Amino acid sequence: MIVEFVPLFLMILLALGLALTLLKVAEYFGPHQPNAIKESPYESGQDPVGTARDRYSVKFYLVAMIFIVFDVELVFLYPWAVSYRTFLAAGGGAALVSLGVIGVFIAILVVGLIYDIKKGGLDWD
Numbered sequence: 001m002i003v004e005f006v007p008l009f010l011m012i013l014l015a016l017g018l019a020l021t022l023l024k025v026a027e028y029f030g031p032h033q034p035n036a037i038k039e040s041p042y043e044s045g046q047d048p049v050g051t052a053r054d055r056y057s058v059k060f061y062l063v064a065m066i067f068i069v070f071d072v073e074l075v076f077l078y079p080w081a082v083s084y085r086t087f088l089a090a091g092g093g094a095a096l097v098s099l100g101v102i103g104v105f106i107a108i109l110v111v112g113l114i115y116d117i118k119k120g121g122l123d124w125d
Contacts, residue, residue: 062121066113073109077102 041047080102087095116122 059121059124062116066116066121069112070109073105076105 080098084095084098087098
């Protein structure tokens with residue numbers, strides 16, 4: 001059983017070896033002329049303001065999570081939309097059942113969005 005995985009392990013070992021070798025070769029032979037300007041932080045052509053250890057508001061993360069939820073919704077909605085024509089061709093109420101299921105799915109997400117709006121999750125102060 002383990003003999004079947006030997007080529008896989010060899011390929012992984014070869015890939016890791018090649019990656020590490022190329023990194024070390026670039027480190028040894030590449031140009032390395034440090035100076036103060038090259039080692040200073042760079043943010044869109046302007047000097048950075050403050051420290052990198054500043055705390056962000058929790059609302060930033062909540063909005064990011066809401067974005068991910070609705071992005072995932074689209075990932076689930078797209079295959080349904082592509083296969084809906086197949087449901088229509090199948091007949092026998094398959095299209096109505098499919099439409100009902102996706103309607104419940106979207107309704108749950110709309111209820112969640114309304115809840116978030118009422119809680120002020122999308123308000124920026």
